[in-house]
Amino acid sequence: MAWDVLTDEQREIRELVRTLARERVAPRAAEIDESHEFPWDIVELFREHEIFGLLFDEEHGGSGTGTLLALVAIEEVSKVCATSGLLLAVQELGSLGLKLAGSQAQKEAYLPRLASGEWLPAYALTEAGSGSDSAAMRTTAVRDGDEYVLNGSKRFITNAGVANLYTVFAKTDPDGGHAGISAFLVESDAPGFAVARLEPKMGISGSTTGELTFDDCRIPAANLLGEEGEGFKIAMRILDRSRPGVAAQALGIAQGATDYALEYAKTRETMGKPIAQHQLIQAKLADMETETEAARGLLYRFGQMCDAGIDGAELTKASAQAKLKCGDVAMWVATEAVQILGGYGYIKEYPVERFMRDAKITQIYEGTQEVQRLVIAREMLRESRAFLLAGVG
Numbered sequence: 001m002a003w004d005v006l007t008d009e010q011r012e013i014r015e016l017v018r019t020l021a022r023e024r025v026a027p028r029a030a031e032i033d034e035s036h037e038f039p040w041d042i043v044e045l046f047r048e049h050e051i052f053g054l055l056f057d058e059e060h061g062g063s064g065t066g067t068l069l070a071l072v073a074i075e076e077v078s079k080v081c082a083t084s085g086l087l088l089a090v091q092e093l094g095s096l097g098l099k100l101a102g103s104q105a106q107k108e109a110y111l112p113r114l115a116s117g118e119w120l121p122a123y124a125l126t127e128a129g130s131g132s133d134s135a136a137m138r139t140t141a142v143r144d145g146d147e148y149v150l151n152g153s154k155r156f157i158t159n160a161g162v163a164n165l166y167t168v169f170a171k172t173d174p175d176g177g178h179a180g181i182s183a184f185l186v187e188s189d190a191p192g193f194a195v196a197r198l199e200p201k202m203g204i205s206g207s208t209t210g211e212l213t214f215d216d217c218r219i220p221a222a223n224l225l226g227e228e229g230e231g232f233k234i235a236m237r238i239l240d241r242s243r244p245g246v247a248a249q250a251l252g253i254a255q256g257a258t259d260y261a262l263e264y265a266k267t268r269e270t271m272g273k274p275i276a277q278h279q280l281i282q283a284k285l286a287d288m289e290t291e292t293e294a295a296r297g298l299l300y301r302f303g304q305m306c307d308a309g310i311d312g313a314e315l316t317k318a319s320a321q322a323k324l325k326c327g328d329v330a331m332w333v334a335t336e337a338v339q340i341l342g343g344y345g346y347i348k349e350y351p352v353e354r355f356m357r358d359a360k361i362t363q364i365y366e367g368t369q370e371v372q373r374l375v376i377a378r379e380m381l382r383e384s385r386a387f388l389l390a391g392v393g
């Protein structure tokens with residue numbers, strides 16, 4: 001058996017997810033991509049096999065098996081279908097506000113339903129005029145007795161229209177900059193809440209991406225997450241822990257594309273031999289495998305750090321590094337896989353063109369690659385490496 005960082009128990013669970021992915025998800029992947037329909041059957045499959053539970057602790061109905069294994073599960077599913085992998089990543093993204101800042105009562109009310117997959121969540125930070133610059137958001141929330149009244153809109157929200165619970169960020173103090181933002185839990189049947197439209201996309205076609213509107217939307221004051229003014233901090237802490245979910249999706253795409261290209265190269269013949277025997281193709285395969293393994297190293301390190309209880313600046317940097325590396329590797333590897341298949345790589349009969357379209361989003365959402373670099377550099381600038389200069393000069 002190949003060397004592995006996972007324990008025996010983790011390996012067993014990975015095997016279960018891998019088998020489900022290969023036998024039940026893979027045969028649906030092309031159809032999901034072509035139909036652009038949200039894959040409720042895959043949600044049902046994950047519910048039945050308690051796959052959503054891998055993202056939650058035992059206290060709230062999950063398996064309590066930790067972050068590393070959750071990332072491995074997203075990777076395994078994304079090897080065959082990035083839209084289905086995203087179902088898991090967003091279950092985490094949309095639940096993290098509760099996990100990190102929820103009161104006991106809020107956790108008890110919602111986390112078990114999210115752990116079973118009965119409810120799907122969403123995370124609503126982005127607006128038409130504020131993506132990378134999230135503090136520029138314009139949605140407002142005003143306290144009115146026992147309620148908050150929300151007005152504004154959110155754009156590009158994954159799981160729009162299928163989620164039961166939205167973590168929504170809004171300004172409680174419009175002049176307060178970062179400190180004027182608060183976080184709220186909004187149920188999908190809240191009065192004044194609506195999904196205005198869904199966006200057609202380049203990839204991850206089965207996932208819904210939509211616009212949310214809040215028109216005097218009233219929610220109980222008890223649905224404030226944390227304290228007023230803590231929203232920006234909560235949003236960033238969530239992203240520290242959710243970005244690796246995107247990295248895992250990207251890693252799965254990279255490995256899936258590599259595996260497919262390898263098998264194809266063994267059977268496609270040119271100039272009297274399988275293309276896998278041409279050294280230029282071998283070089284591509286070797287680089288794809290090596291880059292993917294390097295990306296995996298950064299991602300699994302993040303999972304191990306989380307499971308060891310590490311938090312703060314060190315985790316922020318590790319998270320951004322994993323997202324940056326895995327996203328870039330996925331895009332590059334998927335493009336190389338298309339090249340290895342030649343003309344066949346470009347047509348829809350083969351999955352690598354889907355991998356290539358799906359890979360692109362991993363360089364954009366949950367913070368673009370440029371934003372990841374800003375985060376990594378910011379953390380580097382805080383670190384002291386003065387000893388390196390000791391012998392210089």
Ligand SMILES: Cc1cc2nc3c(=O)[nH]c(=O)nc-3n(C[C@H](O)[C@H](O)[C@H](O)COP(=O)(O)OP(=O)(O)OC[C@H]3O[C@@H](n4cnc5c(N)ncnc54)[C@H](O)[C@@H]3O)c2cc1C
Nearest residue numbers: 123124125126130131132156157158209365366367368370
């Ligand atoms: C399919 C999809 C799903 C999404 N899901 C969600 C979701 O569930 N929840 C949610 O809240 N959002 C979601 N988003 C939004 C996504 O996170 C944003 O699109 C992303 O953060 C970029 O924001 P923007 O599109 O406004 O681009 P902009 O912020 O306008 O950036 C445009 C370009 O400028 C670069 N740039 C911006 N600022 C800087 C800077 N300071 N230095 C250098 N370069 C910079 C960016 O990297 C990018 O290349 C989703 C988007 C898509 C497409």
